[in-house]
Amino acid sequence: xxxxxxxxxxxxxxxxxxxNTEAGVTVRKASLLMVITVCFVLAxxxxxxxxxxxxxxxxxxxxxxxxxxxxxxxxxxxRAALDFVCREEVKEKTNAMPRPASATMFIQxxxxxxxxxxVRVQPAPPESFSTTTYLYDYQYVRKGTDxxxxxxxxxKDGEDVVKADxxxxxxxxxxxxxxxxxxxxLGQEAAEGHVYRLLKTEKVKGEKAAVIDCASRAxxxxxxYGGKAWVRITDGAVLKIEWDPTTFGGFFEVIAVxxxxxxxxxxxxxxxxxxxxxxxxxxxxxxxEEAYTAGGQSIYTRSIITAKYFDYxxxxxxxxxxxxxx
Numbered sequence: 017x018x019x020x021x022x023x024x025x026x027x028x029x030x031x032x033x034x035x036n037t038e039a040g041v042t043v044r045k046a047s048l049l050m051v052i053t054v055c056f057v058l059a060x061x062x063x064x065x066x067x068x069x070x071x072x073x074x075x076x077x078x079x080x081x082x083x084x085x086x087x088x089x090x091x092x093x094x095r096a097a098l099d100f101v102c103r104e105e106v107k108e109k110t111n112a113m114p115r116p117a118s119a120t121m122f123i124q125x126x127x128x129x130x131x132x133x134x135v136r137v138q139p140a141p142p143e144s145f146s147t148t149t150y151l152y153d154y155q156y157v158r159k160g161t162d163x164x165x166x167x168x169x170x171x172k173d174g175e176d177v178v179k180a181d182x183x184x185x186x187x188x189x190x191x192x193x194x195x196x197x198x199x200x201x202l203g204q205e206a207a208e209g210h211v212y213r214l215l216k217t218e219k220v221k222g223e224k225a226a227v228i229d230c231a232s233r234a235x236x237x238x239x240x241y242g243g244k245a246w247v248r249i250t251d252g253a254v255l256k257i258e259w260d261p262t263t264f265g266g267f268f269e270v271i272a273v274x275x276x277x278x279x280x281x282x283x284x285x286x287x288x289x290x291x292x293x294x295x296x297x298x299x300x301x302x303x304x305e306e307a308y309t310a311g312g313q314s315i316y317t318r319s320i321i322t323a324k325y326f327d328y329x330x331x332x333x334x335x336x337x338x339x340x341x342x
Contacts, residue, residue, distance in 0.1 A: 084253025099332035116316035198254035209240035
């Protein structure tokens with residue numbers, strides 16, 4: 017069917033009484049004024065609603081939104097110009113007992129005979145642990161591709177020590193560049209090596225955070241670290257990480273110790289980023305506890321390493337101008 021011809025004159029509003037041309041023009045002007053008024057009112061409403069829309073986006077805790085925010089944060093972290101110093105206090109508690117003490121539980125049978133039952137690990141007495149405390153002056157500088165990291169040991173077990181530009185002297189687990197842990201799990205380069213899953217949302221010291229499981233697709237450091245990350249909902253900053261120790265390089269050594277004890281490894285490792293400057297979170301605590309279990313409450317703790325970071329002095333914390341908060 018061909019299109020209908022459009023009328024040759026403007027439409028006029030009819031109410032059962034024929035309007036003359038002049039009246040029709042007046043009505044058209046009034047209608048146009050009404051349309052303009054309505055458009056103006058709608059524009060004002062949308063302008064007022066824009067901050068609400070932006071606020072809703074900043075509070076979007078879906079896995080898709082959180083990954084976008086977290087990767088943007090990791091880009092800022094990886095490209096930031098940094099120059100700061102702090103104190104790093106490292107405590108290593110080591111169990112002096114070479115292997116877990118055990119006691120066999122005996123079960124009395126119906127004929128009053130005794131038969132051996134479950135072998136339970138006895139908790140190590142406090143006196144079996146020795147503690148070594150190291151206090152370092154830690155400095156980190158990064159400007160472009162120039163990176164300098166330095167530790168000066170100033171105290172050991174409370175005694176003054178002068179040992180410049182040294183490494184952490186712990187006997188068991190080692191750690192380095194804790195600051196960049198978020199990028200190992202949530203950075204752009206880590207994306208293909210991980211499977212992400214939103215576990216829940218909760219508060220971390222008053223901050224709303226999404227808890228994201230970052231499962232490594234491969235084992236060992238070569239395949240990428242794994243763990244759970246507490247990511248601030250508003251901007252993707254990482255507040256805390258619980259590491260998956262099975263993805264640590266050298267975890268086979270832990271397996272060997274567990275086989276020797278005929279137990280299973282029970283390793284706990286986490287990092288807290290409790291200091292913030294210019295939108296970048298800095299570490300405040302790093303903890304690794306090496307323990308082994310025979311099931312239930314039977315636990316043998318072999319070592320505990322705690323690193324605390326405090327007395328920060330910031331000289332430069334600058335992010336690239338083209339990197340914006342989401």
